[in-house]
Amino acid sequence: MFQTGDxxxxxxxxxxxxxxxxxxxxGPAARAIGEALVGQPLAARYATFGRLDGELLxxxxxxxxxxxxxxPHSYTGEDVVEISTHGNPLILDLVVxxxxxxxxxxxxPGEFTFRAYLHGKIDLVQAEAVAxxxxxxxPAQARAACDQLDGTLSDAIRExxxxxxxxxxxxxxxxxxxxxxxxxIEPDAVGQAVGEVAGRVEGLLTRAEAGRVLREGLRVVxxxxxxxxxxxxxxxxxxTDRAIVTAVPGTTRDVVSAPFSVGxxxxxxxxxxxxxxxxxxVEREGIxxxxxxxxxxxxxxxxxxxxxxxxxxxxxxxxxxxxGATVVVVNKADLGVRDDVVRCVATLGGxxxxxxxxxxxxxxxxxxxxxxxGSLGLPGGDGExxxxxxxxxxxxxxxxxxxxxxxxxxATRGATEEFLLSDLHRALEALQSVTGRxxxxxxxxxxxxxxxxGK
Ligand SMILES: Nc1nc2c(ncn2[C@@H]2O[C@H](COP(=O)(O)OP(=O)(O)O)[C@@H](O)[C@H]2O)c(=O)[nH]1
Ligand SMILES: [Mg+2]
Numbered sequence: 001m002f003q004t005g006d007x008x009x010x011x012x013x014x015x016x017x018x019x020x021x022x023x024x025x026x027g028p029a030a031r032a033i034g035e036a037l038v039g040q041p042l043a044a045r046y047a048t049f050g051r052l053d054g055e056l057l058x059x060x061x062x063x064x065x066x067x068x069x070x071x072p073h074s075y076t077g078e079d080v081v082e083i084s085t086h087g088n089p090l091i092l093d094l095v096v097x098x099x100x101x102x103x104x105x106x107x108x109p110g111e112f113t114f115r116a117y118l119h120g121k122i123d124l125v126q127a128e129a130v131a132x133x134x135x136x137x138x139p140a141q142a143r144a145a146c147d148q149l150d151g152t153l154s155d156a157i158r159e160x161x162x163x164x165x166x167x168x169x170x171x172x173x174x175x176x177x178x179x180x181x182x183x184x185i186e187p188d189a190v191g192q193a194v195g196e197v198a199g200r201v202e203g204l205l206t207r208a209e210a211g212r213v214l215r216e217g218l219r220v221v222x223x224x225x226x227x228x229x230x231x232x233x234x235x236x237x238x239x240t241d242r243a244i245v246t247a248v249p250g251t252t253r254d255v256v257s258a259p260f261s262v263g264x265x266x267x268x269x270x271x272x273x274x275x276x277x278x279x280x281x282v283e284r285e286g287i288x289x290x291x292x293x294x295x296x297x298x299x300x301x302x303x304x305x306x307x308x309x310x311x312x313x314x315x316x317x318x319x320x321x322x323x324g325a326t327v328v329v330v331n332k333a334d335l336g337v338r339d340d341v342v343r344c345v346a347t348l349g350g351x352x353x354x355x356x357x358x359x360x361x362x363x364x365x366x367x368x369x370x371x372x373x374g375s376l377g378l379p380g381g382d383g384e385x386x387x388x389x390x391x392x393x394x395x396x397x398x399x400x401x402x403x404x405x406x407x408x409x410x411a412t413r414g415a416t417e418e419f420l421l422s423d424l425h426r427a428l429e430a431l432q433s434v435t436g437r438x439x440x441x442x443x444x445x446x447x448x449x450x451x452x453x454g455k
Contacts, residue, residue, distance in 0.1 A: 066081060
């Protein structure tokens, strides 16, 4: 995928203007190129003040600070030089061009982090956490990414791998000395040891769905018949007047979305046209879009007007199939809530919860956020660690757990060592592909192309 061994260069700060901009170099020629750029020698880990001095730099002798991190004590594990200039893209581009003239190559997205992985500075879980940390939108996301970058998940996986490896080693030893009829580990003990490891893997997986939601965000789709207050609720949740609110039924004709957060997870709130059986062509198209939005929902908020009796359209809303959890919202609490409405939606809903709110006064909205968070298994607080947030990790750990359970069952059936080993090796392989100890190039490609250039 990436060429290694040469020297790469890229702007490490975001595009655009800022008070400073940073160019990063990594590789065997980084120091020499950096010294040429600032026209003076660099000492390891000292910030050296200088003026840009390169052939392509023309008269742009900007004041800069250059820092050399000597291998292996750097982000990538190679010689790294970081040059901070004033944050003008013109200057940064000139520095990069000059570095390339000096023998460096422009880095591909994720290439610095890939080199860190290659040189064993971080494993794959941590490399992926770097990308997540850069992209985090909420404090809870940043915390989860930091935690993985610190290696808590990697450590947990390594411990699981070590336990598994010790069982595998004993089974293999038994195979190597078949004549003695000696088992280095008795079948009962195999079942028990593997069951214990499987339990640990399953423990990591239990909250992986909540973790995934935390990492990837989710769609909260608001549905209900016209005029129950969907757009008002949408505006109250996202904190702006994005959606038009009127007393005229059928006002919302298109799908409107805006970001907000629930339990620390980034969400997209989606306001929809009311579901009903009449209306003109525009409204019918709006309703078709509403149905499509519902099909992509992680959570559906089914909204009802608690101040009036339910209508046939309300009942149709309850009967509509929804993806993900459904939370029933009884709105307009400020006008008084009819018991029959609450009772009816509670029984018909089969829902994750019924919450009484007033979009007009804000009453009950905090509770609504809690119920939505709860329906997704999101913590109210910061959540425990280690934490699986990445779909790839969850999928691989799922394979590990399945192979271990298969081995467990086989062990209780008194299966041979060869038989058990094939399951256990499959589990080990899946485990090692999480941390990247053994992983296909295609997977690496997929992971590192998610990065921005300069990371
Ligand atoms: N009193 C009261 N009126 C509300 C509340 N929520 C919405 N409304 C009113 O109900 C009408 C319809 O609201 P809207 O948000 O457009 O409903 P939608 O058609 O479901 O999107 C408007 O006149 C709103 O002002 C509420 O909590 N209390
Ligand atoms: Mg509306």
